[in-house]
Amino acid sequence: MYIGFTYRIIRCCTILLLAVCSSLHVHAQEQKELLQLAAEAYARQEYATANIFYNKVAAVKNGKGITAALQERLAKCNQETGHFNEAAYWYREWLKQPGCPSAANYGYGAVLCNLERYDSARTQFQQFITFNADSIRLKQLALQSCDSAIIWKSDTDNLPFFNMESLNTAASDWVCSIKNEDIILVSNGRRRMLFAGKKELHPAIDNRTEEPFYKPYQYSAYKSGDKTFFEGNACYPELLDKYHYHIGPVAANMAGDTLYLTMNVQEGTIRHDPVNGVRRLKLYWSAKRNGVWSKPVMIPGVDQDGFSSGHAALSHDGNTLYFVSDKPGGLGQTDIWYSEKQPDGNWGTPKNCGEGINTAAAENFPVINEDGLLYFSSKGRVGMGGYDIYIASGNKDHWGSPFHLPPPFNSGADDFGMVLKSSGIEGYLSSNRPEGCGSDDIYYFMDILHFKRYKQVLPDLKPIPVRTPGQRKGTNIAVSVPLKPAAPLQLTKEEQADICQLESFNFYFKYNSASLETGSVAMLAQVEDIMKRHPGWKLFIIAATDCRGTDTYNIDLSALRCFTLLDYLRKGGIIPGRLYYQNIGKKGIVNGCIAGVPCTGAQHRENRRACLKVIYR
Known part of the structure; x- marks a missing residue:
């Protein structure tokens, strides 16, 4: 009896041990597969997808045995997808690891800037140790940005600035232009909405964001009582509904008969092995003849195989096309380039806008609101964190020093796409600030002295010359002009x-x-x-x-x-x-x-x- 009982105990323990070992083997195999899938997505810069897999691995480990490599990837994936609080957490965990590289201090400092915790960010940047000349310059720039941001935040302009909740979705939305007072916006949160009796029940998903692909929409404002509402529709549906992947932004010439479209390459197939599957963004154009839009074609001479180009902005005379590209010959990750219209109507060989605009980091989102001024966003200048908005006067590759817009136009988050209405004092910009409705949100602003304030630092600015040499913030604007001539004139x-x-x-x-x-x-x-x-x-x-x-x-x-x-x-x-x-x-x-x-x-x-x-x- 005793021997049999002992045997049964040993047998049960053996079975239990085998079950545990089998479970551990399954978990280990599952973790390996998840890590492989995550690494492949990360290599394709599909950070949202990679983040999902890495978080599953972390959940399986339940806080035990999480490696420094996993913490690094979780920090960077959350940083790239705009989840700044989560990124800050994983950077802190990574920095606790023995032998953590000094680069983690720099990454953590950048995320703290996104969260507008500039004193703490400065501490992290100071702890970033490097002997590389480019990295030393980046460190100096980061420290200067922290000091400047603290000053800018203490002197924020008190002007109307608010989230356009009626236009924003839970995903990403931003204004790319204004057409006859209608808003042209780009969104990946509207694909499932009903427009003209149609909606996409199962839109294709972009693995980089885990959201549908972007598409342009046109919205008109109307009043009901004291409230403003917006009514929208898909933009140029007769032209664009047949195309796939990312569509937008859209820019038009002054006559409205030529469109410049940013779209993913449509033709052919792409490989989907672990490190491929990229569909490049390209610049297309389409012309309207006899009321019909032509099929969009890539702009000859502007695009370069193997690289992306997009975000077109036209000068008011229609003769200079500005755009963004990561093509060779630039100064940084993405640069702003320009092309000049030729006598035959085609576009000439692109040229870089030069050091007056571009840096060793990323420049993006060019906008022409007034002739002789370029609004753009940059990650490579003294700023508040992420992309900041700047204004530069000039044209082509001749520019004055860019002017950094103060808060509330800029914040620690990504700020971009500043578009003015025809009045010159109202407009929209987009940002992924933490208090927003979704990923990127549209914000409205009104700045009655917009031109006056920037003319002091942008001497080439030529706005509507209303004479407003007065005070800001709630004081009457005194205008020194003669209401009657010095000597009476004889009038008929x-x-x-x-x-x-x-x-x-x-x-x-x-x-x-x-x-x-x-x-x-x-x-x-x-x-x-x-x-x-x-x-x-x-x-x-x-x-x-x-x-x-x-x-x-x-x-x-x-x-x-x-x-x-x-x-x-x-x-x-x-x-x-x-x-x-x-x-x-x-x-x-x-x-x-x-x-x-x-x-x-x-x-x-x-x-x-x-x-x-x-x-x-």
């Missing part, structure tokens, strides 16, 4: 009548808006006619608000109302040099309807107005 009866008519106009605005009432829009056509009869005259526009809202808000709102009239008259052929303005906010109340005084809607309306003064010779 016709001139006197025209001045009387111009100065009698009151242009009324909708509540809490810079949009004109319908009747006021009609009056602007009369203003155009009179000003065209008197080419020597100038106009002084004065805009006001009612008493509701703060002083600062109403100063900004009255500036927007000025710009509504400026923009309308400029489009009507009145050159900007003939236009001046003053935004006076609540100081323009004409009927005693001030704060605390009960007033009707009609009485408030009397104060939501702009009027004109004539400056004549």
Whole structure:
């Protein structure tokens, strides 16, 4: 009995031991397969996919025996996919390992900058030890960026800046251009949405992000009460719906009859072995003839086999094409290049924009908002972390020193794609800031002194020359221009009548808006006619608000109302040099309807107005 009992115990223990060994073997085999799949995805720069596999391996290990190599890959995958808090955690774990390379300090410092923890980031950069000349320069740049970012954060401009939640998805969204006040955006979060009665139930997935491929969309704004809504559709569906993979961004010439498209190579197949499977981005163009778009073709001479090109931006005259490429001959990872239009309509051999724009790191997202200015993002200059937005004046390969935009335009995250509306004081940019709705989000901003502030450092800037040499942040903008000539001039009866008519106009605005009432829009056509009869005259526009809202808000709102009239008259052929303005906010109340005084809607309306003064010779 005793012997039999002992035998049964030994037999059970043997079976249990075999089961444990078998389980361990299965887990070990599973980990090996996961690590192999992760390594293959990582080699293809499919960081989102690699991150999933590496996290599964870490979960199986349950915190025990996680190697330094695994911690390094988890840190870098999370960093590349914008998961900065997770990346910071794995960098900290990696740095605890004996013999951890000093490069981990640099990577950790970069992630801390993304999280805007600049003091801690500076400590990590100081601990980065290197004897390589390029790395020493990177270290110095990083330390200078930390010091500058601390100063910039302490002096952030207080201007309207907010997340466009109505436009953003849980994935990635960014504005690439504005077409007739419509927003052209690129998104990988809309493929499953319903557009024109159609939607993609099972869109193809990009393994680099684990999200669908990008596609362009066009959105129009409309008002309902006091709220703004957006209605969208796929962009150029008759042309682009037949194509696959990444489509966008899209740029058009001024006439709107030629498109410049960034798309993945469509033709042929690609290998899918462990380290291949890359479909390069290329620049295509399409022309509209007799109402029909031609089939997109690669731009001859611009693209180079084996390398990517994209993100087209056109000069206003349509003769210079700027784009991004990783082709040989550049200064860094990706550079901004340009090509000039030839007499036969084709594009010439690309040239690098040079050290005035490009660095040893990555430059991307070129935008032309005003002639003679390039807005772009860079990782290789003094900044706040990730991609930062800069403005440079010049053209082709001749540029002044780029100007770094202060917060809130830039942050520790990636900031890019700054596009201005026609007013020149409103616009959009995109960022993967932690407080966003998705990966990359669209943000709206309004900066009434955008041109004035940057003209001080960008002397070649030629905006609408409204004379605004005043103070910022809630103060009245004083404009020093003569409202009457120094010596009286003898005016004809016709001139006197025209001045009387111009100065009698009151242009009324909708509540809490810079949009004109319908009747006021009609009056602007009369203003155009009179000003065209008197080419020597100038106009002084004065805009006001009612008493509701703060002083600062109403100063900004009255500036927007000025710009509504400026923009309308400029489009009507009145050159900007003939236009001046003053935004006076609540100081323009004409009927005693001030704060605390009960007033009707009609009485408030009397104060939501702009009027004109004539400056004549």
